[in-house]
Amino acid sequence: MISEHEAVPARPWRIGVDVGGTFTDMVMVDAGGRLAIFKVPSVPANPGEGVLNAVARAAEHFGMAVADLLEGCRLFVHGSTVATNTVLEGKGARVGLLTTEGFRDSLEIRRGIRENPWDHRTPYPPVLVPRRLRRPVRGRLDPQGTQVAALETADVADACRLFAEDGVESVAIGFFNSYIDPRHEHEAAEAVAAHWDGGWVSASADIAPTIGEYERTSTVVMNAYVAPRVVGYLRELNRRLRGMGLPVTLLMSQSNGGVVSVDQISERPVNLVLSGPAAGVGAMNLVANALGDDNLISMEIGGTSCDVALMSGGQVATTDALEIAGYHLAIPSVEIHTVGAGGGTIAGVDGAGMLFAGPKGAGARPGPACYGFGGEEPTVTDAQLVLGRLKPGAYAGGSVTLDGDLAREAIRTRIAEPLGLSVEDAAAGVIRLVEQHLLHAVERISVQRGFDPRRFTLVPAGGAGPLHGPTVAARLGARRVYVPRQAGAFCAMGLLQSDVRQDYVQVFMRTLDADVAGDAEAGFRALEARAAETLKAEGFEGETARFRRSLDLRYQGQQWDVRVDLPEGDAFDPADARALFEREYERQFGHIQPGGTIRMTALRIAGIGVLPPLEPARAEAATAAPRPRxxxxxxxxxxxxxxxxxxxxxxxxxxxxxxxxxxxxxxxxxxxxxxxxxxxxxxxxxxxxxxxxxxxx
Structure with missing residues (x-):
């Protein structure tokens, strides 16, 4: 850790900035591997100001001008909640949708099921495109990509006139069977450009070329919904940073755990919906290297939420079935389970006289009552302070000051007196309840997915995670907990250990047998060629460009896929693919179908642009016994x-x-x-x- 009295760090350095609901974290690593961490309050109204405030705080710390600090940076990576918050707050663009005639209502029908069969009352979230702006277009491709009816561009022109009259800001195009052939969607995009003056057009075949009419349409609509807000923010932040002296373009953390340039993400901003939490994958890689153990469960708890991820054998699982605020998205994402349990989680007593904690949070302002910013609701941080786990005074690097009297008063009036408890017992109840929520969150991503948590080391992170780590780990049956010294800036650290990544998918509906090997290998190579072209444009080729293959498989007659990762560098072998599938299937479900027919559904390539690994400086060994303060x-x-x-x-x-x-x-x-x-x-x-x-x- 670089102290306040050390000299200016050694050039060049890396900077990672993660914007959370309460704090914006910045990690700076110099050429010698020395670390400096800075926390500033987030600015929800304009997250970019939080980024610039963190940069200014770092420059002040080193006695440098902001321009000098930025000029010495050779890697600037940002994890942003802008896309997520745009969805959660319902502040996206006004979207118009072009859909195949006969499928106008598929977006509203959704999957046609209740995911919780016992909950018949909770309404679905609002449809992002009202029916009058979902415009049917004549034209049809069959499941093999053969044109059954030509696209009627006159329908597109009519829709564009309506879009202009109704103030549409962004257009989404989602046609039936476009995953197999995008020609109709691309033809419609050209017609939109000719008849509509707006600048935002998204085609589902370019955003999510997967089977599933509803998921593909929902994803392209979400991309159109967030694009004007997110892309504008990123381009403006990049412009300001470059204008202030940053010599490299801004890189963004994606939901798949990799990073990508602002120019690349501008085409698919929907891939940013898990931008911040996904950066934890890079931090888990750092932990695995330091600990010598690649079976880890991370529990990153910030001010607003807890994000849980599992690494098994050095790999964090990915999925293309993501849900945010009730909307289903088919985008590559690391598997993260999120619950509303953070330091700023609000606790209280409900109308039935029961203690609750979450999911609502106090945010950055007013924040917990103990911050002194006007908050009156008790939070988990207030409970920790009452119980002596936190100390009154400067907190989070001095960005806030904790007031014990304010914490006690909030818990007394809102919890202790209504329940007839002492303030201490009320605070203890809050901690017990929150830790039960955390336990369920970790079980959701481990036990419920076929992993025994006793084989894993729990890595509690975020500013609040290490306060709960030992209790949660013990209840899981784990034997040890690993707390990074920089746990409070876990995701910001991870940003600096994340490689550039682009994912590509091709629907491939074939039976897994010896005859398919040639076609599958050709499909993989075609995807690799696309990935290589994109990586080359980002400056990665040769040894710095790697390609990971994976395959979606299912038994004949089943609906859901199991994804397996294939060995790097090997030609496709159906026998190896079967063995990998059966091993993973048995791990998840406890049985296999010996000799059963297996269907392939999709080929996948992850193109990786390898960045130099982060090598933090080693701390000096102890020379004397420690003494408590x-x-x-x-x-x-x-x-x-x-x-x-x-x-x-x-x-x-x-x-x-x-x-x-x-x-x-x-x-x-x-x-x-x-x-x-x-x-x-x-x-x-x-x-x-x-x-x-x-x-x-």
């Missing part, structure tokens, strides 16, 4: 304990302390329960060994 009463599950409190800077590789203990770092606070043991590893991070039988107290 203070001892104070802290609540744990079994009651109150006098707890040793250490400054993170005082703990170095080789140190070990027994719980109960608290470690305060610049961007996070870690705890060890009574009976746990914290060791500082060679990378300077905190490995917590959990006590035997510590799942319940």
């Amino acid at each position: 203070e001892t104070r009463p802290v609540w744990f599950e079994d009651g109150w304990h006098d707890t040793a409190v250490y400054e993170g800077a005082d703990l170095q590789p080789g140190h070990a302390v027994d719980g109960p203990a608290i470690v305060g770092e610049q961007t996070m606070t870690a705890i060890a329960r009574p009976g746990d043991r914290i060791e500082v590893d060679a990378a300077g991070n905190f490995l917590i060994h959990l006590r035997e039988g510590g799942g319940r107290t």
Whole structure:
């Protein structure tokens, strides 16, 4: 960690900035691998201001001009919530949709099922395109791509006149069977350009060329919905940074865990809906290298939410079935499960007299009551402060100050008195309830997907994650917890360890047998050629360009696919593909169909532009035993304990302390329960060994 008294860092350096719901995190790594972390409050009304404020804070810290700081940067990566918030807040563009005649209502019919069969009352989210702006167009391709009826461009022209009259800002095109042949969609896009003055046109075959009429249409509509808001924001931020001295273009984190330039993402901004959380994949790679263990579960808890991801054998699973705010998207994404449980999660008592926590959060402003920004609702952070786990005073790198009296007052009036409890017992109830939510979130991505969490190391991250990590891990049956020293800027760290990535897919409906090998190999090579062309335009070729193959498979007669990753560098072998499928199928479902017919449904290529790996500087080994800065009463599950409190800077590789203990770092606070043991590893991070039988107290 670069201290306030050190000299200007060694050029060149990398910068990663992740915008969260409460804080904007910036990580800067210089040529010597030294790290500096900066936190500033997010600016929800204009997230780009949070980015620039973080840059200004860093420049001030080093006594540099902003222009000098940016000029020395050779990699600037940004994780943004702009696309996500545009959807959640319903502030996207006014969209017009061109659809095949007879399919005008498929967007509103959705899948025609209730995903929760016991919930008949919760309404679906509003359809993003009202019916009058969903315009049918004559013309038809059959499932083999053969033209049954030519496209009627006159219908497109009529729709464009309506779009102009109705103030449409963005046009989406989603035609039946376009995944097999995009010619009608491209012809319609040309007609839109000729008859409509707007600048935003999205074709489903370019955005999500997959089977599934509803999913493909929903995805292209979402792309059209967010494009004018997101692309404008990114281009303006890139322009401002370049104008202030940044010599390289801004890179953006995508939902697939990779990064891409602003110019590339401008064509598919829907791929940014998980931009921030997906950056955690890069951070998990750093942890795996430092720990020597590539079976990890990350639990990143910020101010608003908790994002959980699982790495097995060094790989984080990806999916193209994503849901955000009730809208289904067919885009490549790392598998992340998100729940509304963060430091700013609001707790209270409902009308039935029951304690609740979440999903609503206090946000950056007013934030938790203890911030002193006018918030009156008690939050998880307020409860942590009442229970002694957090200390009054400067917090999150000095960006806010915690006021214990305000925290107690909020919990007293909103929880303790209505329930007839003491303030401390009320705060303890909030923590217990939130940790139960966290436990379910981790089980959702592990146990429910066929993984035994006892084989994994839990990696709690974010500013709030390490406060909950040991309890959640113990209840899972895990034996250890690994807390990165920079856990409070986990995703921002991950941005600097993420490669450039572009995903390509081709529908391929064939039986998996020996006869298909040649056609499948040709399909893979065609996708690789497209990926190579895109990577070359980004400056990656030769050794810096890699290609990962995967395949979607299912047993004959089944509806859902199982995706398998194929060995890199090998020609396609149907026998190997069958073996991989059966192994994954048995892991997920506990059985296989010996000799069963397997259907291929899609070929996939991930084009990877390999960036130089991040190599943080190693911390110096300990030369003397650590001493706590203070001892104070802290609540744990079994009651109150006098707890040793250490400054993170005082703990170095080789140190070990027994719980109960608290470690305060610049961007996070870690705890060890009574009976746990914290060791500082060679990378300077905190490995917590959990006590035997510590799942319940």
